[in-house]
Amino acid sequence: MTTALTPSSPSVSARASAGPWRTAARVLVRHRGAMVSLAVLALVTVACLLAPVYADDVAHTDPFTSNVAGTVMLDGRQVDIMQPNDNPLHLGLSPIGPTWRMAAYPLGADSQGRDVAARLLYGGRNSLLIAFSAAALCIMVAACVGIVAGYAGGVVDAVLSRMMDIMWAVPVYLFAISLSIVTVSQGLRIGPFTVASDNLLIPICIIALVYVPYAARPVRGRVMTLRRSEFVTAARGLGVPGHRIVLRDILPNVTGTLVVLAPLMTALALMAESALSFLSIGVQAPAASWGTIIQDGEGLIYTRPMVAVAPGLAIIVVVLALNILGDGMRDALDVRDGDRGRG
């Protein structure tokens, strides 16, 4: 702190010239939790991207076809994947439990004899893809809405804000469920474009849409303060056209808010995706997501709990990492928004 008072020293002037992003990055790097979270997220993403490698070259299974009659080599013995229950009469069959061996059903099989570990990795691809894309799309739309509403003010702001109010009043999950149920049966047809009902674009767009009001609100608030700021007034006084002010003066100053929103929106999107998939109106079978695997595991929860427990732990780890990262980024960029974590 004391060095800030002596701008003549060369190291201080070098630090002063570092932009806000550089400064924020420096703070973030020193945030241990955020760095650990980033590493965890990278690790999970890479693992999920390697899903085909695991399924084809390590486990030699197809995680999308039923394998009820299959067998697996364990300690040199052929073991049935569907095994008789250990009740006195050996009634009914249960899938094989966790073997904890990389190549042979490490997390066991689901009720269709499919390798849970392979499905977990493939499911992670879908879950992460949907979460990241939905968050990106949502933030882009919210940025447009927030900037237009905040900068234009007046009637435009009133109309957009009322629309956001209305969307916000419908409970988020019910809104997403309604949109999913009308698209899940027959898909979507907009003019010449047809989107099949099992297309991942559908959950992505739905999740992005329902969270737009949530993300647009802080953006609009920030833009409204910026609009009254001196440099915007100065730009307007110089006769700079409105679109230029928005792009050159407003947008760079809103970016901090948007960047801080990104991990939090991704976390919310991942939770929403898993909930929709759990209700079987998100990712459609035979494709997997962490939510659908939990749904598959529901019937096996007392006999083979690992089927549902493993994807749940994956969700918790990723969402927790995203939340910690979000906290770290908010501290680093020093953006305050009053009402997070609602819905």
Place this chain on the structure above:
Amino acid sequence: MAMAILRRLGQTLFVLVGISVLVFLVFFATPGADPTARIAGRNASPQTVARVRVEYGFDRPLPVQYIRMMEKLFVTRDLTSYVNRGEKVVPEVFQAAPVTVSLVTGAAVIWVLASVAMGTLAAALRGGWVDRGLMMLGLVGISIPVFWLGQVANLLTQSRYHDSWLFSWVPGLGYVPFMQDPLGWFRALVIPWFTLAVLFIGIYSRVLRADLVAVRGEDFMRTARAKGLSPARVLLFHGLRTSMITFVSLFGLDFAQLVGGGALLTEVVFGLQGVGRLTYQALGNLDLPLIMATVMYSAVFVVIANAVVDMLYLLLDPRVRDGRA
């Protein structure tokens, strides 16, 4: 004051109309298939389809369809489910409501008590390991999907440790009406209450802690400290009381959203036949009238509840009440 209330009422009315239009558009104007087929359900006979078309006015323009739909939902309340053998939908929703209210109320008591305790403790011990630990715990709570937590709770209390002294009192899944057996009602709901509360304990304790820390710098807090009041008294009677304003308005929103269907996942996992589970079953057989009714009624409930909370807020906050802010 009166003006403020009137303005709020007008706004509420506007949002109510807006919401009904939005829900209507989602169900009947989403590009794709014919809404008639959606209402009539899977494998409906041509006669049923024809009847649905006339009944809902699908052969007429959209505004007429909208009016007809609102009439069926709120005036005549004779919206019928074609999938479910002509069951009247609206009474079904109202029958399920007490279950949802029981679930959400109990959870709310738990999350308010727990989060006030956690938030205040963390703020009092700001910066220490207790603070960091509690806030980390809150973050973990926020990150757990509630349907997964419910399944794990079931696994532990219904199966793995059901025979131990710890969970032998837990009854099988399902709801017991309070009037029929108060103790049974309580025992059936304890585990769902805690499961539902976890997320909100996380959110509220973090919000409260941040608020309490922020309020420390206010003038009245400095005055209270300068008067020589004990730190505990300053925190509890001066700080907490102020922070409660944010807390209460947040609570009103979340409580309403949960009663209005937000508790769906918890109800599904614990087999509680509330409004949410009703919606879930309707999802299974694409029973659109039922889903639409639950969504519409929940949205209306949420809007009205928010308006009530806002008006209470107007009455409670002296700055707003006397028109000073």
